[in-house]
Structures are given as C-alpha cells and as structure tokens.
Amino acid sequence: MADFDAIVVGSGCAGPVAAYELAKAGRSVLVVERGNYCGAKNVSGGRLYTHALRAVFPDFAESAPLERRVTRERISLLAPDAATTLEASDALMSDERYESYTVLRARLDPWLAGQAEQAGAEYVNGIAVESLIMADGRVSGVRAGGDEISADVVLLCDGVNSLLTPQAVGATVPRPDQVAVGIKQVIELPAQVISDRALCAPGDGLAWLFVGAATGGRVGGGFLYTNVDSISIGLVATASDLAESPVPIYQLLEEFNQHPGVAAMIAGGKVVEHSGHLVAEAGYDAMPPLVGDGVLLAGESALMCINAGYTVRGMDLAIAAGQQAGRSAAAALEAGDTSAAGLGGYRTALEDSFVLQDMKTLRRFPHFMESTPRMFGQYPKLARDAMRSLFLVDGTPIRPMRKQLLPLAKQVGVWNLVKDLNKGMRAL
Numbered sequence: 001m002a003d004f005d006a007i008v009v010g011s012g013c014a015g016p017v018a019a020y021e022l023a024k025a026g027r028s029v030l031v032v033e034r035g036n037y038c039g040a041k042n043v044s045g046g047r048l049y050t051h052a053l054r055a056v057f058p059d060f061a062e063s064a065p066l067e068r069r070v071t072r073e074r075i076s077l078l079a080p081d082a083a084t085t086l087e088a089s090d091a092l093m094s095d096e097r098y099e100s101y102t103v104l105r106a107r108l109d110p111w112l113a114g115q116a117e118q119a120g121a122e123y124v125n126g127i128a129v130e131s132l133i134m135a136d137g138r139v140s141g142v143r144a145g146g147d148e149i150s151a152d153v154v155l156l157c158d159g160v161n162s163l164l165t166p167q168a169v170g171a172t173v174p175r176p177d178q179v180a181v182g183i184k185q186v187i188e189l190p191a192q193v194i195s196d197r198a199l200c201a202p203g204d205g206l207a208w209l210f211v212g213a214a215t216g217g218r219v220g221g222g223f224l225y226t227n228v229d230s231i232s233i234g235l236v237a238t239a240s241d242l243a244e245s246p247v248p249i250y251q252l253l254e255e256f257n258q259h260p261g262v263a264a265m266i267a268g269g270k271v272v273e274h275s276g277h278l279v280a281e282a283g284y285d286a287m288p289p290l291v292g293d294g295v296l297l298a299g300e301s302a303l304m305c306i307n308a309g310y311t312v313r314g315m316d317l318a319i320a321a322g323q324q325a326g327r328s329a330a331a332a333l334e335a336g337d338t339s340a341a342g343l344g345g346y347r348t349a350l351e352d353s354f355v356l357q358d359m360k361t362l363r364r365f366p367h368f369m370e371s372t373p374r375m376f377g378q379y380p381k382l383a384r385d386a387m388r389s390l391f392l393v394d395g396t397p398i399r400p401m402r403k404q405l406l407p408l409a410k411q412v413g414v415w416n417l418v419k420d421l422n423k424g425m426r427a428l
C-alpha cells in the first residue's frame with residue numbers, strides 16, 4: 001500500500017487547490033513545497049481574475065488576502081519620451097462575474113495553502129522533490145530530502161521551470177523563445193496617495209500594461225498594479241530576445257521606473273521587494289501531455305499561461321486546472337484506476353472549461369508578438385507622433401490632419417500596418 005493516496009508537488013496556485021479537492025474527497029494527500037513557506041519563491045505581476053477562485057471557494061472574499069479590486073485599466077504605448085494611453089473604467093469591472101483583484105503572492109499563497117491544510121492536506125515545506133519514483137513504467141512516488149515517499153497518484157504543480165515533467169510525461173524543457181523573464185519590484189506608498197494617483201476610490205485599483213520603451217523596444221512589456229499600500233511594477237521580456245539586448249533587464253526596469261509616463265505614479269515610494277521569475281509564453285501548441293500513468297500536470301508545469309499583451313493570466317488558469325486535477329485524481333482513486341486512461345477525465349474537463357479553450361483561442365498570439373517587432377519599437381513612436389500632430393500647437397498654421405497623419409503611416413509603410421493589423425486580429 002502506498003504512503004499516501006496522492007502527492008502534490010508545489011504549492012503555488014494550482015497545488016493547494018488540487019490538494020484541497022483531494023482532501024475534501026477524503027483522500028490522504030501530502031504537499032511538498034520547496035519554499036520555506038508557501039509564496040516564498042513565487043512571483044506574479046499581480047492581477048487575479050477571481051472567477052476561478054470563486055468556483056473553488058465561494059466565500060473567498062471573506063478571508064482571502066486581496067489587495068484592490070481593479071476598476072481601471074490602462075494600456076500605454078511607450079516611446080522613450082512619451083506615452084500614448086488607452087484607459088477604461090466600467091461599472092461591470094465591479095460585477096462579481098468579471099471581478100479581478102491585485103494580489104501579492106507572499107500573502108495569497110499561504111492563504112491557499114491554509115485552505116488545503118484545513119481540509120486535511122499534510123504539508124512539508126523547505127524540501128524540493130528531486131525526482132520521481134518510477135515502477136513498471138508509471139509514476140509511483142517522489143524522492144525528496146533523501147527519502148522515498150510513495151503515492152497512487154502524483155500531481156505536478158511545480159510551475160514553469162519544472163524539472164520533473166520530462167521524467168513524468170517526456171516533456172521537453174521550454175526553449176528560450178518559449179519563456180519570458182519577469183522582474184518585479186514592490187514599492188510602498190501610503191494607501192491614499194495610491195488612490196489619488198490612480199484616480200481610484202479607496203479599495204479600488206488600477207491595472208496598467210505598457211508596450212514599447214518599457215522593454216527597450218524588445219519583445220515583452222511592462223506592468224504596474226496598485227495594491228493596498230504598495231505598487232507592483234515590473235517587466236516581462238522574452239528570454240531569447242532579451243539575451244540579445246545590450247541592456248540587462250534590471251537596468252531596463254530602472255529606466256522604465258524613470259519614464260515620464262510612469263515616474264509620477266511611484267514618486268516618493270520605497271522599494272521593499274525585488275523578485276524575478278520565468279513566465280511560460282509558448283502557448284497551447286507547446287503544452288506537454290497533461291496526464292501520464294500515475295501522474296497529472298496542472299498550471300505552469302504544463303505551460304498554462306496566457307500573455308496576450310493587454311493582460312497576463314496564469315493564476316486563474318492554474319487555480320481552475322488545480323481544481324480539475326484534484327477532482328479527476330480523486331475520481332480515479334475512487335475507481336481504483338490511476339493509469340493515464342483512468343486519469344483521462346482531467347483533459348476532457350479542461351477542454352470543456354475556459355482553460356484549454358482560452359489557450360487555444362490565443363494560440364497564435366506568442367508567434368504574433370515574436371514576429372512583429374514593430375509593435376515594440378516603431379508603433380509606440382508612430383502613436384506619439386500622431387498625438388503630437390494633434391495636440392502640439394505653437395502658433396504656426398496647422399495642416400489638415402490627413403496631411404499630417406499620412407506621412408507618419410508611410411514611415412512604417414502602409415502595407416506593413418495593414419499586414420500587422422490583420423495578423424494581430426487573427427491572433428486575438
């Protein structure tokens with residue numbers, strides 16, 4: 001008999017939810033998390049769409065450590081000396097169906113782990129799973145901290161840099177063009193100052209994404225999220241492209257923080273946290289198999305993450321996948337069949353849910369970003385020049401708008417504009 005019904009590797013977003021579902025179903029479950037405490041090693045920019053959390057914990061709002069409800073969205077095209085910004089605020093952003101909140105992982109992850117523990121999951125922190133035990137071609141446990149622990153099913157929720165998925169399901173390690181490097185600072189400021197600067201009511205917040213000079217014209221973008229009394233600010237840049245940048249990413253972040261379009265938001269703040277992490281960018285087509293004999297993958301270990309430029313989503317996908325993984329593993333245990341076939345309901349459940357459907361819908365987006373460098377260099381400058389032609393008045397006679405804008409479009413090439421627009425529409 002195995003030591004546990006199930007072992008969950010990793011307690012970020014997917015892991016604790018999977019463990020919660022298994023424990024709720026009456027299964028013995030051990031969670032192994034390499035961080036000394038949950039959240040110690042985890043990073044996100046910081047906006048969680050809460051629909052997935054609500055599906056697992058309907059009363060989450062009573063105790064989850066949410067920062068601010070996002071009621072204002074901004075997207076800026078950044079030229080080195082200018083920002084062209086689209087802003088949206090909408091009463092529907094406060095509707096519980098669409099709600100999203102800023103979060104800090106150092107607070108969210110322990111809360112998620114607490115839910116799993118309260119349901120009966122056992123936790124071991126501060127130990128990494130080094131490898132999987134294989135018996136008769138199937139996963140039958142883990143090796144961690146010099147011990148071997150067996151289980152009928154192992155759930156790999158160990159995130160983007162999984163060292164275990166190659167052994168489990170033959171996954172290949174993502175290439176540098178399939179992952180991005182994320183770097184982030186948390187900057188403390190008084191809550192009222194943040195509300196005033198973000199033009200938000202107390203408790204409400206701003207999600208702001210940036211394209212262009214944020215990453216020095218490289219493939220990627222910047223983000224800024226307002227928390228209760230801090231601002232999360234950072235960059236996400238494709239690793240292969242960044243490797244060719246003469247400017248290292250930490251310097252790009254320094255320059256981004258000083259950009260006139262950004263600096264006023266964080267002025268006078270104190271940096272209290274620095275972090276860095278990889279982000280999966282490869283999209284649906286690079287996902288590994290989600291099940292093997294005795295094993296399931298949930299969250300970014302299976303590259304479940306969507307970076308669509310205007311939004312980054314990995315946490316809601318990981319939570320929903322963790323829920324389905326836990327439920328499918330519990331059903332397979334009940335049926336006494338944890339082979340790949342017995343666990344196959346997991347893939348079907350994800351195909352029926354937004355997780356795989358959204359990944360599929362946006363499957364072309366990673367290639368669009370990579371193959372459209374004008375998005376990060378020329379277009380932000382084009383937007384700046386167009387705004388200049390509209391808003392800069394110095395007393396010299398103005399020219400008709402078409403005569404001002406057409407030469408700007410010609411700088412990029414009208415045909416290039418049409419092609420990129422068409423490509424973008426097909427990718428989204």
Ligand SMILES: Cc1cc2nc3c(=O)[nH]c(=O)nc-3n(C[C@H](O)[C@H](O)[C@H](O)COP(=O)(O)OP(=O)(O)OC[C@H]3O[C@@H](n4cnc5c(N)ncnc54)[C@H](O)[C@@H]3O)c2cc1C
Pocket residue numbers: 009010011012013014015032033034035038039041042043044045046047048049127128129130157158159160162163181182183184234235236276277278279298299300301304305312313314315316318
């Ligand atoms: C800079 C940045 C900005 C982002 N912004 C957003 C955003 O705004 N919104 C959003 O939804 N998503 C965002 N994401 C993506 C999001 O953070 C991830 O998609 C999400 O955290 C994935 O959850 P997960 O549970 O799969 O993995 P993780 O949260 O990475 O958790 C994996 C866990 O496994 C543990 N682990 C790893 N290996 C082992 C091992 N061998 N043994 C034991 N434990 C192990 C790790 O310590 C970790 O706790 C961002 C990511 C980054 C880096």
